Amino acid sequence: MFPDWAGPVAHYVLHQGLPGTLRVGAIAVVGSALVGVVFGTLLTIDFRPTRALIRLYIEVFRGLPILVTVFIVFFGLPAISHTFEFSALNAAAIALVLWGSAQVAEATRGAVQSIPREQHEAAAALGFN
Numbered sequence: 070m071f072p073d074w075a076g077p078v079a080h081y082v083l084h085q086g087l088p089g090t091l092r093v094g095a096i097a098v099v100g101s102a103l104v105g106v107v108f109g110t111l112l113t114i115d116f117r118p119t120r121a122l123i124r125l126y127i128e129v130f131r132g133l134p135i136l137v138t139v140f141i142v143f144f145g146l147p148a149i150s151h152t153f154e155f156s157a158l159n160a161a162a163i164a165l166v167l168w169g170s171a172q173v174a175e176a177t178r179g180a181v182q183s184i185p186r187e188q189h190e191a192a193a194a195l196g197f198n
Contacts, residue, residue: 105173
């Protein structure tokens, strides 16, 4: 019923492809959330050098296509130094964290800054910073 090649392909997909994809996805989601929330929160603090550096990071990685970011991590970084050589899946995870954290940082900044000033004043009146 199935061709001869279907068995080995299905075995490869289930035993190597799926676990690798799930690992890359988990690393990307957790890493993007952690880095993005920290950067987004730091963007709301009025310290211009930090805001400028984070804004540059966000604009670069939101503006680059994700495939270009993967190529930079996989091919560009090893050209700079051999200590930056990564496997294909690790390079994909790193690129997704870079791209995703820029997206999350911008969303976090927008969420924090959307809180009305009166709410901040009310929180300060209750003793919260």
